[in-house]
Amino acid sequence: MKEFIFFFSISIIAFSSCASTLIEHGRVVNERNCFSWVFSDYDLWRNQMEKKFKKKSKLEITVNRKLAWFDSNFGKEKYEQFKRDLDCSTFDYEVDSILVKGYVIKPKQAKKDLPVLVYNRGGNGNYGRVVFGSMMQNLFPIANEGFIIIGSQYRGTLTQSDTLDEFGGKDIEDVAALFDFIPSIKGADFNRVGMYGASRGGMQTHLVAKQVNNLKAIATIAGSTDLTKGLTYRPAMEKVYKKRIPNYQTNKQIELDKRSVLKWVDKLSSDIPILLLHGTNDKRVSVKHSKDFANALAKHNVPHKLILYANDNHGLVKNKAAANKEIVRWFKQHL
Template sequence: MKRYLLLVSLLVPSFLSSASNLLKHEQVKNERSCFSWIFSDYSSWRNQMKNKYEKSTKTEEAVNKKLAWFDSMFTQEKYDLYKSSLDCSTFEYEVDSHMVKGYVIKPKGADKKLPVLIYNRGGNGNFGGVVFGSMMHNLFPIAKEGFVIVGSQYRGTHTKSDTLDEFGGKDVRDVTALLDLIPAISGADSNRLGMYGASRGGMQTHLALKHSNNIRAIATIAGNTDLAKGLIYRPEMEKVYEKRIPNYLENKQQELDKRSVLKWADKLSPNVPILLLHGTADKRVSVKHSEDFASELVRYNIPHKLVLYPNDSHGLIKNKEAANNEIVSWFHKHL
């Protein structure tokens, strides 16, 4: 948990940045390079994090411990590799009269159009927003293998108020609206679309798929497939549901079922294969979510692959490279 909170606090690369030109569309505003501001070089980013740690901790030992974690997660070698091989922009786009923040990542200098992956983040509100550190840890390694990645922060995220997120309500339109922008991304093959999500992003993926016939394959990482049953495994999530989901107290079961793919697995397309990745020691979203869902997919003859990582946690920290390889192989095969 501490590592996750540190990761999502590695600053938002969406302001005071130089202009970029990856996405030319009239609905796109304020497009800016991810590799600018303090992220323009590794040293400035690391120094900024050091200053942040010094302000938030009382001892030099604590600062050094956090810096050691940062250095193990984000090496200069990786930073330099990704900066030299990837283009990355943040941008804003309008959905339902809200300006929503998004991002696009793509390999540099590709001599042909590349398949596109829509990534759906986890968390809720500002918690779990995709910042530079999480891009580098979770998305850059996938994009480098020959994919254009585009994603939404969901409405309200990284603004003064994050109350707009309905946790699988109207915010799903922020995901599907990206489909209209993909043809405007330089080098993106809008005929080869995949989608994947982590944690809450798994739910977003299944909900978004209801409104699109263009997605060829999907993947979920530690996805919640039955929100009501999930409260048995993790009762504290009810506070999130009460805060985020409209009319939750009045229509609890109905609202949870609407967001639970396990309840409508029989409606899933047999033409969209599903990859399920999950750690067996996940304390945030029980592995039972993926196991039970896989059983339903067998029942309804939905093509899928279930990969479990023994004794790994919610973020698949112990098996990150192996999980990335599964995702890359899955989408190269199906897109």
């Protein structure tokens, strides 16, 4: 059901016509307010979702169950608070002659320049794209604690063809480009920048960290750290690798090692502390990824903290609020 909501959200946000300017940069175009069209009013959003639920199912009990899920995950009070306290825009920017989509979230009433977090999403292609619903659940609560958040959807996402995503290949440049925009965000402190990512976004985070110079701290949620070993935990991921990673068939090991931070952990900076969050019942990215990485970080004297959530899943749904607090605490400590 979540995927249904998020898919519908995408079709709506793409038609937003309410202009917004949070980034004053020549490469940033088509900036639009996240809180517009159906998202301009909570009841309008909820009513639209109810119509969609009814169209999908004629059973009242099913519709009511879906609406109950919607209310428990979002809710009018939460929506109104975020709309009051946060500015949010989607935008386009060009990388390698490709128009990439991004987003920025910023507290409204900050009295001083704020630290910036670059967020790297999970998934691949259109799967896992960041839409309004996922912003409300995963990003708004953290931004509301005093952070500016900026992120990329990665090349090809939110287009009719999502074949451009190379799963840690050229799409890394899409994230690195965001660092050029940070000084153009009014109220952003370019000297206090952190980066975090979930699932595939953990891999992205470490790859981008190799290219930028002003990063102060990192956090990952259920991050993949060894793609080769990960195939023994979840063989089905090879379908994604074959589809996404260039030259995978002929250079499999080389390409997987490039994307596996455990293979070059000795190259990590001891000046960038790393927070690792993982659920012990994660069926998508085994908790062994974070455990093995923590052991390697200790061996190479890289400051880090590992937090495991017992019996929780890939999305940390049982401990979402606690995980958000850990992320906020980590970056407030190190930025």
